[in-house]
Amino acid sequence: MTAVALTARRPYHRARNLALVALAMLPLMLALVGPLVAQHTIDTPVTAPFAAPGDGALLGGDQLGRDVLSRVLHGGTLLILSALLVAAVITLAATLLGCVAVLRPALGRVVERGADVAILLPPLLGIMLIALAWPGGGRWAVIAAAIGLGVPYAVRVVAAAASPLATAGYVEAAQARGESTTYIALREILPNLRATVLTLFGLRVVEAVYIISMAGFLQIGPQPPASDWSLMVRENAPGILLNPWAVIAPSLAIALLAITVNLVTHSLAPETTAKAVTRS
Known part of the structure; x- marks a missing residue:
């Protein structure tokens, strides 16, 4: 594809990306505004257990007769904020470690071996070990487990993307000037990894949603009577035939949140490809 054709397609990609970002904001807005517009509180029974949708409860009742819609509107705030926190910490740590590792081969080998060992640990087993060992358990234990399990893989991704840059002329020139490793990593390598870091952040958000949701389903994280989407699925599974909603x-x-973030993440790839083709 020629540079002219790529230039002509840029407005389309830009408009599509803006639309996907707006779509991804819907779950976030639902989580932030939902508690303000919910008709009932999360712990007030308003109907019979597993009652069908009706006037008092638009989506019916849960196992205790609480309004399903109100609990859904309340249940995403902590999940989304937790996923964003996990993704931000993983991306920041992996970016710093990955950039420094390619500049210091000895450190890079240590990071690589440690990542290999950590990646071999089954995610579910890792979550259970960390959550059960954490004083009091709860949501913070799951967040810590998600971060601990996510950093090794993310470091490998950043290091693989940064490795070709470590031998670039501008990096060698900075080393010849006597610049510090931190300066080279942050000023010379990191600006060229923007697309990789943004994509990594999006993927980490999706994975954090899955990990936190899985932990909630297993009741490792939030506990009843908390309003949490994954916990709601577990609590109401026995009555799915009575009130499927x-x-x-x-x-x-949960699916809408993961899908929209994933769409935004993948929308970054065409832009990166177009720039690479144009340069070549």
Whole structure:
């Protein structure tokens, strides 16, 4: 594809990316605004257990007769904020470690071996070990487990992307000037990894949503009577035939969050490809 054709397609890609970003904001807005517009509180029974949708509860009742819709509107705030926190910490740590590792081969070998060992640990086993060993357990234990399990893989991704840059002329020139490793990593290598870092952040958000949701389903993280989408799925699974919305609604909320973030993440790839083709 010629540079002229790529230039003509840029407005289309830009408009598409803006639309996907707006779509990704919907779950976030739902989580932030939901508690303000919920008709009922999260712990107030308003109907019979597993009642069908009706006037008092648009999506029916859960296992205790609480309004499903109100609990869904309340249940995403902590999940989304936790996923964003996990993704931000993993991306920051992996970016710093990955950039420094390619500049210091000895450190790079240590990081690589440590990442190999950590990646071999089954995610579910790692979550259970960290969460059960954490004083009091709860959501912070799951966040710590998600970060600990996510950093090794993310470091490998950043290091692989930064490795060709470590031998670039501008990096060698900076080393010849006597610049510090931190300066070279942050000023010379990191600006050329923007697309990789942004994509990594999006993927980490999706993975954090899955990990936190899985932990909630296993009741390792949030505990009843907390309003949490994954916990709602577990609590209401026995009554799915009586009121399917008690399970379907929180499941759809989790899926919508993961899908929209994933779409935004993949929308970065065409831009990166176009720039690479144009340079060549």
